[in-house]
Amino acid sequence: MDQALGLPVQARAFIAEKLLESLDSGDNFEISPKWKKEIRKRCQEIDKGLVELVPAERVFEEAFRRIG
Numbered sequence: 420m421d422q423a424l425g426l427p428v429q430a431r432a433f434i435a436e437k438l439l440e441s442l443d444s445g446d447n448f449e450i451s452p453k454w455k456k457e458i459r460k461r462c463q464e465i466d467k468g469l470v471e472l473v474p475a476e477r478v479f480e481e482a483f484r485r486i487g
Contacts, residue, residue, distance in 0.1 A: 432462045 423434060436458060440450060450458070464470045 428466050429462070432465070 423431065426434070461470075465472065
């Protein structure tokens with residue numbers, strides 16, 4: 420785990436994508452080319468610092484605050 424976390428952002432994103440694919444997949448599951456393009460675009464935005472990443476805890480707190 421420590422070795423994986425020490426990898427460059429792009430390598431970690433690639434590994435994360437493959438791990439997520441493995442969780443959602445049966446033997447014949449494949450991400451569509453359209454989604455692969457979207458994933459690459461979002462990873463590039465993260466790598467370039469064009470988007471603000473928000474911790475999940477903050478997102479859920481806000482969502483529960485709005486519905487509660």
